Amino acid sequence: MFITDDIKYIGVNDHKVDLFEGQYRVPSGMAYNSYAIIDEKIAIMDTVDQNFTHEWLDNIQNTLGARKPDYLVVQHMEPDHSANIVNFIKTYPEAKIVASAKAFVMMKNFFGTDFEDKQIVVGEGSTLELGRHTLNFVTAPMVHWPEVIVTYDSADKVLFSADGFGKFGALDVEEPWADEARRYYLGIVGKYGAQVQALLKKAAGLDIATICPLHGPVLKENLGYYLDLYNTWSSYQPEADGIVVAYTSVYGNTKKAVLALAEKLKANGCPKVVVHDLARCDMAEAVADAFRYSKLVLATTTYNADIFPFMREFIDHLTERNFQNRTVALIENGSWAPLAAKVMREMFGASKNITFTDTTVKILSALNDESSAQLTSMVDELCREYLARQDETANKNDLTALFNIGYGLYVITSNDGKKDNGLIVNTVTQVTNTPNRIAVTINKQNYSHHIIKQTGIMNINCLSVDAPFKVFEVFGFQSGRNVDKFADCTPLRSDNGLVFLPRYINSFMSLKVEQYIDLDTHGMFICSVTEARVLNDRETMTYTYYQNNVKPKPETEGKKGYVCKICGYVYEGEELPEDYICPLCKHGAADFEEIK
Numbered sequence: 001m002f003i004t005d006d007i008k009y010i011g012v013n014d015h016k017v018d019l020f021e022g023q024y025r026v027p028s029g030m031a032y033n034s035y036a037i038i039d040e041k042i043a044i045m046d047t048v049d050q051n052f053t054h055e056w057l058d059n060i061q062n063t064l065g066a067r068k069p070d071y072l073v074v075q076h077m078e079p080d081h082s083a084n085i086v087n088f089i090k091t092y093p094e095a096k097i098v099a100s101a102k103a104f105v106m107m108k109n110f111f112g113t114d115f116e117d118k119q120i121v122v123g124e125g126s127t128l129e130l131g132r133h134t135l136n137f138v139t140a141p142m143v144h145w146p147e148v149i150v151t152y153d154s155a156d157k158v159l160f161s162a163d164g165f166g167k168f169g170a171l172d173v174e175e176p177w178a179d180e181a182r183r184y185y186l187g188i189v190g191k192y193g194a195q196v197q198a199l200l201k202k203a204a205g206l207d208i209a210t211i212c213p214l215h216g217p218v219l220k221e222n223l224g225y226y227l228d229l230y231n232t233w234s235s236y237q238p239e240a241d242g243i244v245v246a247y248t249s250v251y252g253n254t255k256k257a258v259l260a261l262a263e264k265l266k267a268n269g270c271p272k273v274v275v276h277d278l279a280r281c282d283m284a285e286a287v288a289d290a291f292r293y294s295k296l297v298l299a300t301t302t303y304n305a306d307i308f309p310f311m312r313e314f315i316d317h318l319t320e321r322n323f324q325n326r327t328v329a330l331i332e333n334g335s336w337a338p339l340a341a342k343v344m345r346e347m348f349g350a351s352k353n354i355t356f357t358d359t360t361v362k363i364l365s366a367l368n369d370e371s372s373a374q375l376t377s378m379v380d381e382l383c384r385e386y387l388a389r390q391d392e393t394a395n396k397n398d399l400t401a402l403f404n405i406g407y408g409l410y411v412i413t414s415n416d417g418k419k420d421n422g423l424i425v426n427t428v429t430q431v432t433n434t435p436n437r438i439a440v441t442i443n444k445q446n447y448s449h450h451i452i453k454q455t456g457i458m459n460i461n462c463l464s465v466d467a468p469f470k471v472f473e474v475f476g477f478q479s480g481r482n483v484d485k486f487a488d489c490t491p492l493r494s495d496n497g498l499v500f501l502p503r504y505i506n507s508f509m510s511l512k513v514e515q516y517i518d519l520d521t522h523g524m525f526i527c528s529v530t531e532a533r534v535l536n537d538r539e540t541m542t543y544t545y546y547q548n549n550v551k552p553k554p555e556t557e558g559k560k561g562y563v564c565k566i567c568g569y570v571y572e573g574e575e576l577p578e579d580y581i582c583p584l585c586k587h588g589a590a591d592f593e594e595i596k
Helices: 050-064 085-091 101-111 177-204 223-234 253-267 283-292 309-320 340-347 369-389 399-404 447-455 469-476 543-550
Strands: 007-009 012-014 030-032 035-038 042-045 071-073 096-099 119-121 127-129 134-139 149-153 158-160 210-212 240-247 273-277 293-303 326-333 354-356 361-363 410-415 420-425 428-433 436-443 457-463 505-519 522-534 561-564 570-572 592-594
Touching: 012 050, 035 050, 050 085, 071 085, 085 101, 096 101, 101 119, 134 177, 177 223, 177 283, 223 469, 240 253, 240 283, 240 309, 253 273, 253 293, 253 326, 253 361, 253 369, 273 283, 283 293, 283 309, 293 309, 293 340, 293 369, 309 340, 326 340, 326 369, 361 369, 369 522, 399 436, 399 505, 399 522, 410 447, 420 436, 420 447, 420 469, 436 447, 436 457, 436 505, 447 457, 447 522, 469 543
Parallel strands: 042 071, 071 096, 096 119, 158 210, 240 273, 240 293, 293 326, 326 354, 326 361
Antiparallel strands: 007 035, 012 030, 035 042, 127 134, 134 149, 149 158, 410 420, 410 457, 428 436, 436 522, 457 505, 505 522, 561 570, 561 592
């Protein structure tokens, strides 16, 4: 397989393996990827699993012909990638081994030698010249072992991403990427979201055309899709709206309650309901779904004054992987002393931003009138925002939405007649209540100001505290004149035809401009309220909350250069070019300050 003219695939497919890492089912097998970079010097990128020694060495020989490799680059020391280091050196004794210092320590542990006479130790910022190709090394500690490096080939713009962007499944099996990549990520890397975020920031400064992982297919097209998913997964944000119901049931009564709940959720507008019987399902798939969707219902029995073992295992998997930023509802069953809800709640004690529903369903052996009423109340809580999004079930005159206006942060949406637009503002004020009038102030340089002046309508989306930094990147760091900010989502619309955000808001209001006041650099729109919906009770995000909890803290320690005041990107260098543009937020040099 040709990756580029100079980079060839020399990996193998494994259809004999049934459990990856001894626990993850892989019905479609596994790929152990390895690559050859052929230049004046030749570099082999990683080895493969011990069961494929000769097939891999044959691939190298068939690819190189009479030539021999000069380097073996070892990015990751897990045995499925490093098992054949010794066999490689026996076959090519003149080659050097390129790896991190910690990798060479691990080689001593695995093989009894650290290949002292063959070592080329690399770290952050190290390079290796092959001829036309220059390999640039980036450390990626704990993604997901401490010795990991990734490698960027600046000639062909290829990122060799180690275990990053990998998936379960052999390369000769056609299947969607996301499902098995999600299950792989959350099982293998899920605990280390902060480290993945750090690596993504480094990657943002690279011009990447191709990603070559150690498992799964080579990624060449629509790289933004894969990068965006990794950003979502590693920041522990929901990927999609929906409710996962995970349960255990001994004699079937808890199962009956779960099935009744699932039907009620669907009937009340929940866009996706996924049910897992934890005693029978693939546990890794259940874990992946819990991270994929925005809400989780746990239903189990009290068992030996604790909870049923499969439920305990499931919650352990979630908390071990830093499960957070979710709404969780609890259903317990017990014939004489129900304790399950208390135990489950305590298991999430160290988890961040878990919102429990006000309603907990308590079943005493089997559903009765009281517990059935609790089930209905739980559904009302879980589905409130789903009902508010749908025209036929929404209260469109819920003026309590105005209570969510404060010194907060908002997405103002508009439409120029060709595409939807949105921008971040913190200048929304209620100026009168008889009639209700809202003032919105927008910088004249913003494209939204131009649109709203022409159309006379807008929507205010009140951001809630669960909104991730991604929202600010999309709506605050780029102009709607140049990009379609809603290209990757299916929009919801209010009665005025404008978009309102499906997630990360607690309410929205549709406004009609009644008066315009010119404030020199800004324009103030005085507006009447034509529609108002409340989606949930989450707190409005204030500017202070954004600064303290959402905006990334720039990693400047030990670095010399400049930091972007908008997004925190660090430019390392003596002088910042006057025409420099931040690769993350696209702001210019004027928004950078020197690191002191």
